[in-house]
Amino acid sequence: MVETFHSLQGEGIHGGRSAFFIRLAGCNVACSWCDTKHSWPSEAHPQRPAEHLAAEAQSAAQAGAAFVVITGGEPLHHNLDCLCTSLKPVGLPIHLETSGVDQLSGCFDWICLSPKRHRPPSQALLTACNELKVVVHEAADLEFAVAMAAAANRGKNKPVLMLQPGADSKAGSSIAINYVMAHPAWRLSLQTHKWLGVR
Numbered sequence: 212m213v214e215t216f217h218s219l220q221g222e223g224i225h226g227g228r229s230a231f232f233i234r235l236a237g238c239n240v241a242c243s244w245c246d247t248k249h250s251w252p253s254e255a256h257p258q259r260p261a262e263h264l265a266a267e268a269q270s271a272a273q274a275g276a277a278f279v280v281i282t283g284g285e286p287l288h289h290n291l292d293c294l295c296t297s298l299k300p301v302g303l304p305i306h307l308e309t310s311g312v313d314q315l316s317g318c319f320d321w322i323c324l325s326p327k328r329h330r331p332p333s334q335a336l337l338t339a340c341n342e343l344k345v346v347v348h349e350a351a352d353l354e355f356a357v358a359m360a361a362a363a364n365r366g367k368n369k370p371v372l373m374l375q376p377g378a379d380s381k382a383g384s385s386i387a388i389n390y391v392m393a394h395p396a397w398r399l400s401l402q403t404h405k406w407l408g409v410r
């Protein structure tokens with residue numbers, strides 16, 4: 212466990228909504244621009260009982276959280292069945308943020324897949340996701356986003372399509388804005404928590 216916190220969902224289609232975050236440790240995907248590198252070494256972080264996390268989620272629900280977000284690190288490096296089972300009695304929808312490099316485990320009401328060019332996701336995750344959120348730093352990321360959308364759209368679930376400029380990337384912002392303006396199937400996702408200076 213890296214941290215838990217109650218904040219606003221800063222990204223994606225659920226952006227601006229009250230959410231309780233559970234950030235799991237461990238990631239070997241190694242994105243050069245990752246904004247959560249401190250989460251990578253799982254041995255640097257303690258284990259915590261799932262029931263304690265559920266109790267925290269319950270308190271957050273009482274304080275107004277509309278859903279739980281399981282993120283990381285790469286949460287699917289772990290089997291999430293037990294955590295989701297523990298969270299279920301809380302009664303909040305459970306969302307997942309994932310790069311999709313591992314097998315799906317757990318039970319989710321919303322899956323946000325953020326695929327990475329250097330470690331493409333499995334077709335199973337592309338098919339299962341509700342939201343596709345591709346980080347854009349350069350033109351090649353846009354080509355990748357379009358290819359990922361085509362692969363995801365082969366499934367029954369048609370995910371919401373989002374482009375998220377890399378943090379502080381002027382080029383990424385301008386590429387994403389121009390593309391969304393010309394392609395109305397896509398929406399822009401800004402990391403609003405960074406602008407607001409909240410977690």
Ligand SMILES: C[S@@+](CC[C@H](N)C(=O)[O-])C[C@H]1O[C@@H](n2cnc3c(N)ncnc32)[C@H](O)[C@@H]1O
Binds near residue numbers: 245
């Ligand atoms: C820190 S990751 C954790 C979840 C999972 N490992 C993943 O990548 O989806 C959470 C989200 O932040 C995005 N992200 C990470 N670093 C970023 C950055 N520098 N700029 C924009 N988005 C970033 C990821 O693509 C992902 O959508």
Ligand SMILES: Nc1nc2[nH]cc(C(=O)O)c2c(=O)[nH]1
Binds near residue numbers: 218247
């Ligand atoms: N406020 C806020 N919203 C977020 N949405 C996804 C996040 C993540 O790191 O996965 C995140 C985060 O770290 N903070």
Ligand code: SF4
Binds near residue numbers: 239242245248284
């Ligand atoms: S997959 Fe997610 S947590 Fe892992 S390095 Fe990439 S952005 Fe960071």
Ligand SMILES: [Mg+2]
Binds near residue numbers: 246247
């Ligand atoms: Mg974050």
